[in-house]
Amino acid sequence: MIVCKFGGTSMADAAQFHQVKKVIEQDPRRQIIVVSAPGKRFPSDQKVTDLLIQSFYEQSPEASRRVIERFSAIQSQLGLPEELLTDVINELQKRVSSTDGELSERLDAVKAIGEEFSARFFAAFLQSQGVQAVFADPRDIGIVMTSPPERATLHEDSYARLKALNESSVIHIVPGFYGYTVNGKLRTFERGGSDITGSILAAAVGAELYENFTDVDFVYAANPNIIENPIQVEEITFREMRELSYAGFTVIHDEALMPVYRKQIPVAIKNTNNPLAPGTKIVGFRPLTERPVTGLTADQGFSILYVSKYLMNRELGFGRKLLQIIEEEGISYEHTPSGLDDISVIIRSHYLDARKEQRIVNRVLQELGAEVAYFRHGLSMIVLVGEGMQNSTGLAARATAAISATGANIEMINQGSSEVSLVFGVLEEDQVKIVRALYNAFFLPVKVKS
Amino acid sequence: MIVCKFGGTSMADAAQFHQVKKVIEQDPRRQIIVVSAPGKRFPSDQKVTDLLIQSFYEQSPEASRRVIERFSAIQSQLGLPEELLTDVINELQKRVSSTDGELSERLDAVKAIGEEFSARFFAAFLQSQGVQAVFADPRDIGIVMTSPPERATLHEDSYARLKALNESSVIHIVPGFYGYTVNGKLRTFERGGSDITGSILAAAVGAELYENFTDVDFVYAANPNIIENPIQVEEITFREMRELSYAGFTVIHDEALMPVYRKQIPVAIKNTNNPLAPGTKIVGFRPLTERPVTGLTADQGFSILYVSKYLMNRELGFGRKLLQIIEEEGISYEHTPSGLDDISVIIRSHYLDARKEQRIVNRVLQELGAEVAYFRHGLSMIVLVGEGMQNSTGLAARATAAISATGANIEMINQGSSEVSLVFGVLEEDQVKIVRALYNAFFLPVKVKS
Numbered sequence: 001m002i003v004c005k006f007g008g009t010s011m012a013d014a015a016q017f018h019q020v021k022k023v024i025e026q027d028p029r030r031q032i033i034v035v036s037a038p039g040k041r042f043p044s045d046q047k048v049t050d051l052l053i054q055s056f057y058e059q060s061p062e063a064s065r066r067v068i069e070r071f072s073a074i075q076s077q078l079g080l081p082e083e084l085l086t087d088v089i090n091e092l093q094k095r096v097s098s099t100d101g102e103l104s105e106r107l108d109a110v111k112a113i114g115e116e117f118s119a120r121f122f123a124a125f126l127q128s129q130g131v132q133a134v135f136a137d138p139r140d141i142g143i144v145m146t147s148p149p150e151r152a153t154l155h156e157d158s159y160a161r162l163k164a165l166n167e168s169s170v171i172h173i174v175p176g177f178y179g180y181t182v183n184g185k186l187r188t189f190e191r192g193g194s195d196i197t198g199s200i201l202a203a204a205v206g207a208e209l210y211e212n213f214t215d216v217d218f219v220y221a222a223n224p225n226i227i228e229n230p231i232q233v234e235e236i237t238f239r240e241m242r243e244l245s246y247a248g249f250t251v252i253h254d255e256a257l258m259p260v261y262r263k264q265i266p267v268a269i270k271n272t273n274n275p276l277a278p279g280t281k282i283v284g285f286r287p288l289t290e291r292p293v294t295g296l297t298a299d300q301g302f303s304i305l306y307v308s309k310y311l312m313n314r315e316l317g318f319g320r321k322l323l324q325i326i327e328e329e330g331i332s333y334e335h336t337p338s339g340l341d342d343i344s345v346i347i348r349s350h351y352l353d354a355r356k357e358q359r360i361v362n363r364v365l366q367e368l369g370a371e372v373a374y375f376r377h378g379l380s381m382i383v384l385v386g387e388g389m390q391n392s393t394g395l396a397a398r399a400t401a402a403i404s405a406t407g408a409n410i411e412m413i414n415q416g417s418s419e420v421s422l423v424f425g426v427l428e429e430d431q432v433k434i435v436r437a438l439y440n441a442f443f444l445p446v447k448v449k450s
Numbered sequence: 451m452i453v454c455k456f457g458g459t460s461m462a463d464a465a466q467f468h469q470v471k472k473v474i475e476q477d478p479r480r481q482i483i484v485v486s487a488p489g490k491r492f493p494s495d496q497k498v499t500d501l502l503i504q505s506f507y508e509q510s511p512e513a514s515r516r517v518i519e520r521f522s523a524i525q526s527q528l529g530l531p532e533e534l535l536t537d538v539i540n541e542l543q544k545r546v547s548s549t550d551g552e553l554s555e556r557l558d559a560v561k562a563i564g565e566e567f568s569a570r571f572f573a574a575f576l577q578s579q580g581v582q583a584v585f586a587d588p589r590d591i592g593i594v595m596t597s598p599p600e601r602a603t604l605h606e607d608s609y610a611r612l613k614a615l616n617e618s619s620v621i622h623i624v625p626g627f628y629g630y631t632v633n634g635k636l637r638t639f640e641r642g643g644s645d646i647t648g649s650i651l652a653a654a655v656g657a658e659l660y661e662n663f664t665d666v667d668f669v670y671a672a673n674p675n676i677i678e679n680p681i682q683v684e685e686i687t688f689r690e691m692r693e694l695s696y697a698g699f700t701v702i703h704d705e706a707l708m709p710v711y712r713k714q715i716p717v718a719i720k721n722t723n724n725p726l727a728p729g730t731k732i733v734g735f736r737p738l739t740e741r742p743v744t745g746l747t748a749d750q751g752f753s754i755l756y757v758s759k760y761l762m763n764r765e766l767g768f769g770r771k772l773l774q775i776i777e778e779e780g781i782s783y784e785h786t787p788s789g790l791d792d793i794s795v796i797i798r799s800h801y802l803d804a805r806k807e808q809r810i811v812n813r814v815l816q817e818l819g820a821e822v823a824y825f826r827h828g829l830s831m832i833v834l835v836g837e838g839m840q841n842s843t844g845l846a847a848r849a850t851a852a853i854s855a856t857g858a859n860i861e862m863i864n865q866g867s868s869e870v871s872l873v874f875g876v877l878e879e880d881q882v883k884i885v886r887a888l889y890n891a892f893f894l895p896v897k898v899k900s
Contacts, residue, residue: 242760243790254761261760306867310692310711311704316782320773327767336769338785339868340693346866394854396863401851404844412866413846416796416875417756418789425866 001166002029003207005176005198007214008039008047010272011118014077017125023213023275024171025131032165032205033133034176034198035122037114038070048114055096056110064092071117080124088117101185108152108188112178115194119175126171136172141165143179143197145187152187154179154200162204174201192256199267203259210260212252213272219244219251219280222296226432227439234278235286236294243385243421244295257282292388292395293442298435300428302334302379303349304412307364308342308372318368319343325363329356334381335414335423342372346412346425349377379411380431382424384438390419399424402441406433451616452479453657455626455648457664458489458497460722461568464527467575473663473725474621475581482615482655483583484626484648485572487564488520498564505546506560514542521567530574538567551635558602558628558638565625565644573623586622591615593629593647595637602637604629604650604709612654624651642706649717653709660710662702663722669694669701669730672746676882677889684728685736686744688714693835693871694745707732742838742845743892748885750878752784752829753799754862757814758792758822768818769793775813779806784831785864785873792822796862796875799827829861830881832874834888840869849874852891856883 006020024030037048048070054063068089075085095109119135126133142161146153158179165172176194180186189196195212202210218232219241236244238261245254251269260267261284270279305326312318319336326333326345335346357375364373389395396415399422403410412425426434456470474480487498498520504513518539525535545559569585576583592611596603608629615622626644630636639646645662652660668682669691686694688711695704701719710717711734720729755776762768769786772793776783781801787794807825814823839845846865849872853860862875876884 238760239791246790255764258760304866310688310708313782313784314705316780317773317777319783319786320770320777323767323770323773327770330766332763332766333769334763335788336786337864337866339864339871339873340696341689342867342869344867393857393859394850396860397847397850397854400844400847404847407843409843410846410865413863414787414789414866415860416754416785416787416862416864417792417794419792421789423789 001031001205001207002027002209002211003032003034003198003202003205004030004211004213005034005194006036006272007194007212008036008049009215010039010213011035011122012038012041012045014074016272017074017078017122019272020122020213021126021129021131023272026275029208030171030211031168032172032174032201032207033122034174034194034201035115035118036176036194037118038074048118049111052092052110052113053107055092056107059096064096067092067113071121074121078121078125078128080121080128084117084121084124087120088113091116104148105185105187108178109186111188112175112186115175115177119173123173126173131171132169133171133173136165136174138175138179139184141172141174143200145179145181145185147181147183147185152190154189154196155182158200159204162201163206165201166205192253195253195256196259199256199259202265203263206263207265209266209268211268211270213270213275214251215271215273216251216269217271217274217277217279219269219295221294221443222435222439223298226298226435230439231443233280233294235281235283237286237387237420238282238284239418239420240294240385240387241282243383243418244297246297246299246381246383286387288388288391291386291442292392293384293386294388295385296383296435296438296442297385298380298382298431300380300431301349302381302425303347303352303375303377304379304425305345305347305360305364305375306342306372307344307368307370309368309370310341312341312343321368322364325360325367329360331356335412337412337414344412346379346381378428379425380428382426382431382434382438384422384442385420387420389422396422398441399438402437403434406430406437408434451481451655451657452477452659452661453482453484453648453652453655454480454661454663455484455644456486456722457644457662458486458499459665460489460663461485461572462488462491462495464524466722467524467528467572469722470572470663471576471579471581473722476725479658480621480661481618482622482624482651482657483572484624484644484651485565485568486626486644487568488524498568499561502542502560502564503557505542506557509546514546517542517563521571524571528571528575528578530571530578534567534571534574537570538563541566554598555635555637559636561638562625562628562636565627569623569625576621576623581621582619583621583623586615586624588625588629589634591622591624593650595629595631595635597631597633597635602640604639604646605632608650609654612651613656615651616655642703645703645706646709649706649709652715653713656713657715659716659718661718661720663720663725664701665721665723666701666719667721667724667727667729669719669745671744671893672885672889673748676748676885680889681893683730683744685731685733687736687837687870688732688734689868689870690744690835690837691732693833693868694747696747696749696831696833736837738838738841741836741892742842743834743836744838745835746833746885746888746892747835748830748832748881750830750881751799752831752875753797753802753825753827754829754875755795755797755810755814755825756792756822757794757818757820759818759820760791762791762793771818772814775810775817779810781806785862787862787864794862796829796831828878829875830878832876832881832884832888834872834892835870837870839872846872848891849888852887853884856880856887858884
């Protein structure tokens, strides 16, 4: 059995509904279909979910009207029953004006309308075309959410019940993005949206594959905004995919991958409008190729806290205490390169502001007795990712030679924990030229073993 | 004013006393002279301090007899007054058999006999030769030690009183290694021995130079046991010296350097028996030369704790909690390279044993919810040290190319905190060939700027 998820652009209008039906029919193993709310039809279009949020916060009749228009167009063009549209209008009216429950609950109920009716409409469309399909209400199939004060996420007990979907022979059309608490409250997932619903279902039924249909053919080896026509990645491991997501380089939210990662169910990233293209497959294990590096990603906006103290390395607990000070400011860190008498902490700059920096520097000087402590800003992190890297002697030499040929300085190198990544810290202004140099070094000349 | 310290081999016998006198007379600024206990006269010889420890622990008349023999030889060969030797015999007898005070206090009192009488004999010798010199009792000049339960170290108030030595025109011969608590108890320094006494005095009087006379002409750029005739270092900064000491590559204990480091008083490492050779000078700042790397050191016996967990970098405090677990085992760590979902902790293997490792792995898996946690052993750390490194584009490329040419793999790279070091983790069996390759890359062909 295959679990498929179709994203917002795949569900954007009646023509896309036809295309999704065609994709489903191409493989009879596609039995569980998770759908998003209708997304953008053209770049300046608005997503239905964004219109719903606007309806709620602004109590805007205009935004509500545009939601209804979107569903109305689909209903009329596909010749679906009128009462489906009446349901949208009624539910929207009811949920937007409801005063029952907390603000976040009411917002969740409004936001979920997009997915719910995307699924209801699509199930009705399939039925009208003679396909054995049913709308699968998250409440009925058992997508149980945790209750506040916990962050809204799947209740672990859900898996046992969801497994039953395995035994049905009809196609289930499942709205993504939401479920219900044991008290019957609708809650949306805080992160990962419909991707996570698909991943949960694939894990629950033990699918042979989780196909994530979106609007890209492939995951690229590098950012196409920097590299012209980058190489397309055919197969990638979960951990490679995670490292590439370091810089937001991702077509699928990495928390959404957790359920399938745990069960090592392979994931295919595919294009709804080019479904026969092989796409990119995310797997637990892949054989090594002649190319040690799978991808390359970069992000700017990093700062370094530099701390030094004579004989630091004789002090048990110095590093731990430093990280504790940073943690007490609610700040996550990325890396901590260290010498004998110094340690640096690399932090995303958006966590910092002048007051936080001053507090941290003061505490490090006073509580830890450091001699020097200061922040530097304006750094980029460049990450080389590849399962083949660990076994490739000379890879660091090749990478540093490529960087050095650009004339740029390397501010930081972090290698040795991850078996699949090598991180360079550089000045932001050098980022683009270094990414190009590394891409050329590792992707252009494919070395053929003689 | 110059403060000089003469080590054990410099005070080993009557001939060396003559040589030290000659050295002192070569520069009238040499006004404060710190001496060690008589050391080895030949490789299989025993140091007086070791004999004293044996006398104390084994209550061995044989060891005491050999201590007295050493001083007796010096006394007779230099024609010093008989009563000096009688004092040695009496003090040794009294202190070895004393039952007054705690064990560690009694041991300290015995150990200090070597330095005390080295200084008393040397002062008497200088006087007999018409030199204006006095024995400076640590109690009289004010070397005040902290009292238990604190670790025996200098009481910070000492500096003010010691400063008075500045005003005297006679040469002070100060025994190294010990001082007295405010309650009059003799205590020896736990670390750094006579080196630290010299460093304290140089800092206290604001000396223009602290000369540390020992039995080497120079600090070498690399270990002469691995590299034949390594380059001699003429000038090195305090922080370069510290980084080189990573692998025990040191002629002066780095805690002993703290007092002069704080006041940025330059230190000269010189050979008593070749005093006109320039030696190696340790300074706060030095102009950069065409050679970016000053030295190269390596040490084996490191282990790595590898920990991975999907989405680790989203967890605030993961790294801090990991370091806390290690700290609770009383273990210091060296470096913590990290990827997105993994972190490694590099630890000197002598801190570990099978039980500790098991406890740490269990806690990391259970308390931190890690998916993977294990130790690897048998690693070496190789450190390139140099003030010029930070400004040298391509240095990492040159180093990694040299390593890669040996066919060895690089297990870890740590760069980016220390401005003066670049650390490579490699397999122990590759250490020697990599040290040779790096030495050849950075020291053999001196690049002349065109």
